[in-house]
Amino acid sequence: MARTRTLYSCSACGARSPKWAGQCPECGAWNTLEETVEAPAAAQRATGHYAAESGVMTLGEVGLEQDARFSSGLRELDRVLGGGLVQGGAVLIGGDPGIGKSTLLLQTTAHLAARERVLYVTGEESLRQVALRAGRLGVSADTLEVLAETCVEVILEHARQRRPRVLVVDSVQTVFTEALQSAPGAVAQVRESAARLIRFAKQTETSLFLVGHVTKEGQLAGPRVLEHMVDTVLYFESEGGSRFRLLRAVKNRFGAANELGIFAMDEAGLKQVRNPSAIFLSRHPEPVSGSAVMVTRDGSRPLLVEVQALVAETPFSSPRRVAVGLDGNRLAMLLAVLLRHGGVMTADQDVFLNVVGGVRVAETASDLPVILATLSSLRDRPLAPDCVLFGEVGLAGEIRPVPNGEERLAEAAKHGFTRAVIPAKNAPRQGPKGIEVVGVERLQDAMDAVFSR
Template sequence: MKEKKRFICQQCGAVTPKWMGRCPECDSWNSIVEEKVLPVEKVSGVYKSPLNLKDIIYSEDERILTSIDELDRVLGGGIVPGSLVLVGGDPGIGKSTLMLQICGNLSKKTSVLYVSGEESEKQIKLRADRLGIKDGALYILAENDMNIIEMAIKELRPDVAIIDSIQTVYFPELSSGPGSVSQIREATVKCLRIAKETGSAIFIIGHVTKEGSLAGPKLLEHMVDSVLYFEGERYHSYRLLRSVKNRFGSTNEIGIFEMRDKGLVEVSSPSKYLLSGKPKDTAGSAVVCVLEGTRPLLVEVQALVSRSGFNLPRRQTSGIDYNRAALLIAVLEKKLGFMLAQEDIFINVAGGIKIEEPGADLAVELAVASSFKNRPVMEDTVIIGEVGLAGEVRAVSHVEKRVQEAAKLGFSKAIIPYENAIDMQKSPKIKIEGIKNVKEAVEIGLK
């Protein structure tokens, strides 16, 4: 029988009839590799009768709590039995440390299996000792063969199993090496089937590419029940665990941790930390309350406007989209007459937080205006609002929750969109200023 071959893109998983320099699906170069096609044995399945929805019994009490409140919030209230969760993040960010801490907490009341394809049993033991994990029903397996991992899970039947990482696991039957599209896809499918058959919740750790996306085909994210991203700078002590997909809870929830010598520690009041060290009576600093999932966070937006010594001034941002910042700078130039064409402008979000929502637009405008005019923003003032190209300030969602968070931390004034101010109930703890455009915000917000 003639051996069949196929060509697969290692970026998107597309199959082509012949080798090509560029993938026709994702346009990536030199990503198509040749793989052998192995004959698939036909297995007759067992017929399962459909169930009426009213006959299916489920309770939220079935969720497994990890004793890490930040993680339980991101998961939607705990681990769902039989679920498959993908955890991604940059190398050295703390994925393995967090997973081992989960094992240590869960092993006190349930059985846990930690499978590592990257470390030996002794190396894991060394890390567990550093984290203070000693007792409990925690089992360690250093293995790469997916068939052996499957047998171990079916024999032990743990409540939770963790595979670190999916890129190191392989099937001997496949000709491609570990980390290839075929190996990752087949290993994930196998993990999904094991989770549904045994009822064990399985966490798989995935590496990310230099672009920040999970390595392997995009199909990987569609197959799992939840996708968690571990974010943060390696040289910052704080880490963000973000949910980008969750079939059992809210998406875009975040949990905040601090990396210490004894592992990751929950941050109970992230807003208080993010504002620590904020300078007083200093131009170029503004505070905004952004919404991450259902959680309001107060963060500091900093701007530095300085006369440029070059013909082409620099524009640099950290923590905020560069194109969005350029748009907001153009609004200041056009609508307020600020001469920024010959100014270097640097914008930074303190604490390593990345802001994506438009509710921070007004704070960026006031921070830049404050630095340009060398006039500080009013003390104890939080600024919330989306800015349009006409210079108008548009309403944002959940403004009451944002203002309440600011009031809890001692802020006395909130500059918010006029439409939000009309609909919002008066708060005795904080003064509300409703503004219609950026010009009004600059006049009210700067000293």
């Protein structure tokens, strides 16, 4: 029987070498030779035979089952996945060490094991350690099948025998394939191991979860091609010292990207946050200057978040502009708009901006709250605590509309806000009950509407 042969391929020019070297003998690039596996001729002929058997079909001939997507048992996880797990879908979950990736998957698989066959493969812990963690979390995992193994061939053999509907591998950096000689965690091992697991998931319509480590730069360890191989990439995020965990989708072939799921970590594991807007709002006992509440959208979910600004006279020749949770370049642009169209100069002031709760706001609806919070801190005049803001500010000083204005107003009304200063084109004919909608067209109009009361 023909054996596979190990070669080293240059990622820069594609040249192949029978042994590893620090420099590519063809193009001269350094540290570009990566271990690859060359399939024997018999395997290549078999591949052609299977292709002939499978045949070509039209999309109309492909049957679509009604239960192609099923729930994971956690509402927040289903939201991020786009409505639930997809048969044959591969999901990669990354995050800092100890942030709760294994905890989330153990709780999820425990829910799924009550009605589906699930195989949880751990390469970092023993079975006893997994059982102890399940007991600490208080989950019923009597029907959950667990395997402690790091060899991909052994994992796939067990998976073929057990035929699970959901397969979890924790983590992909610990598994290896016997076809390669490099150590587990190497680039070639991670790529080849993930490719074999994903191929099995596609062939058997098994939902696959892969856990990936994160480097110091905040990226998934291993080759970037790993993110292109899977169907969905999820990141677990948390601010230092915070008990809240944000599960964010950065890629999703079966749903909307940039969806957000929010969990709270406690002694009993991860709890779903049913009212996420409440955790990002700090209700002050009395009005404070430099604080503004805005309605942002993260994915398909409207969120109420608080923007805090601190403006202080600078002791240096060049004032500082620090933005946490917002784009620093956009802050500099908005301060220029405030000077040109609002007549307020901050050239001799340090401006510090922060979005409460560790949320990153990337949409332009934060422009108006940022300017008004900065102005509130500069003048030491608090905004009304029952006022909510959103709107994009143009370079000409106009207030431009933002998408989904009515949904933002409904979210604000649900949390007890009675006044909203928004773009005039976002103002509905009949707003939500109990909230006064003030539509503004220019920056000066917004400043008058907020500080005239």
